[in-house]
Amino acid sequence: MKRIVHTFIRLRPFSGRTLLFTLALGSIVTIVIWTFFISDVSKAKQCFQLKTTSVGDSPVSIIFFEDVLESKKRPTPGKSIFFHETSCTNDGLIHLNARQACAIESAALLNPNWDIFVLFASPVGVLNETTAQPPIVKALQSYANIFFRNINLWTYAENTPLEDWFLSDELFLSQYLNSHVSDFLRYLSLYKYGGTYLDLDVIVLRSFENMTSNYAGAESENFVAAGILNFDHDGIGHEISEMCIREFYEDFNGNDWGYNGPGVITRVLKTICHVNKPPEMTTEQCLGFKVYPPRSFYAVPWPKWYMFFDEDKYNKTMEMTKDSIAIHVWNKHSKQRKLKVGTKAAYGMIAEKNCPKVYLSTDKYF
Structure with missing residues (x-):
């Protein structure tokens, strides 16, 4: 806006009438920009606000999941595993695909x-008719240790270092809103409760029971990934x-997809470990924080995501992941690849073993 006004002033001699016109033009431009800003933010916020409790003209109503902060059953500090679903829903109903449910x-x-x-x-829920629940949702509800909860972003950020920044609405102007809300929540949940965060395209292969707290996994020689994170609820974790959430808001970039996720943990670890490469980030160097090598969580790198889905790559993929604690199937790249139930591809075989109820409840494609 200043550039427009200054250009106009240079082009014409200054007079009272010119001054009034210039001020009026500046005001109009400001109003237009502010109107678009308010409109964009308002639309973005609607995604994360409570919706209708009924489905169309149907008398069937939605039973919304409890708010995690208001529920009697809340995360156990340091002993909870978190998944975050940040997609926008139009109908207020839970939507999980088979791969998310498998994770x-x-x-x-x-x-x-x-x-x-x-x-x-x-905010989402389920229909008040239990027979109407999707099969994969029923499969998950059969586990006594799985809890579906809603988050109110505004109250969830209260009394944390992210509160003031969140209220500035900068997050809602992101070009990658859903991904950056996920980044926002993964660091915030671990700050509030400690425990483990997992992406919804991760399949766990081994128990976390005997793993020492405070870890992440390198995906390459240059980056620590944020798809699997663990912080203790107190102490150095x-x-x-807290360093991660401060790094998140102080250096937030809404125009870069990965800057606020893997970028945050990578930059923080570079600071505390005083080294620049993940292979150099030893537990001793990093104040007790462990950076697992790629084979532990990201044995198949993202450029080779297809190996999980090609039957002729089965043996090679299983060999690559034989020492893995979990696998990450890079949904950003693989989500368009259909996998037929019963396939002998590595992902299908791993899913059949590690998420058997979901796999059995899946129709034709996984």
């Missing part, structure tokens, strides 16, 4: 002593989680 079941199956919290940023 959740695998965590519950392999960690029966842990609470699995699936937190929805766009809590201190590092």
Whole structure:
């Protein structure tokens, strides 16, 4: 706006009439920009606000999941596993695809002593008729340690270092809103409760029971990934989680997809470890925080995501992941690839073993 006004002033001699016109033009431009800003923010916020409690003209109503902060059953500090679903829903109903449900079941199956919290940023629920529930939702509800909860973003951020920044609405102007809300929540949940965060495209292969707190996994020689994170609820784990959320808002970039997720944990670890490469981030160097090598969580790198879905790559993929604690199937790249139930591709075989109820409840494609 200043550039427009200054250009206009240079082009014409200054006079009272010119001054009034210039001021009026500046005001109009400001109003137009502010109107678009308010409109964009308002539309973005609607995704994360409570919706109708009925479905169309039908008398069937929606039973919304409890708010995680108001529920009697809340995350156990340091002993909970978190998944965050940040997609926008138009009907107020829970929507999980088979691959997301598989991630959740695998965590519950392999960690029966842990609470699995699936937190929805766009408030959702289920129909009040139990027979109408999707089969994969029923499969997940059969586990006593899986809890579906909604999040009110505004109250969830209260009394945390992210509160003032969140109220500035900068998050809602992101070009990658749903991804950046996910980044926002993964660091915030771990700051509030400690425990483990998992992406919804991760399948757990081994129990976390005997793993020492405070860890992440390198995906390459240059980056620590944010798809699997663990921070203790106190001590150095809590201190590092606080560093992460401060790094998140102080250097937030709404125009870069990965800057606020893996970028945050990578930059924080570079600071506390005083090294620049993940292979150099030893537990001793990083104040007790462990950076697992790629083979532990990201044995198949993202450029080779297809290996999970090609039957002729089965043996090679299983060999690559034989020492893995979990696998990450890079949904950003693989989501368009259909996988027929019964396939001998690695992902299908791993899913059949580690999320059996969801796999059996899936129709034709997984």
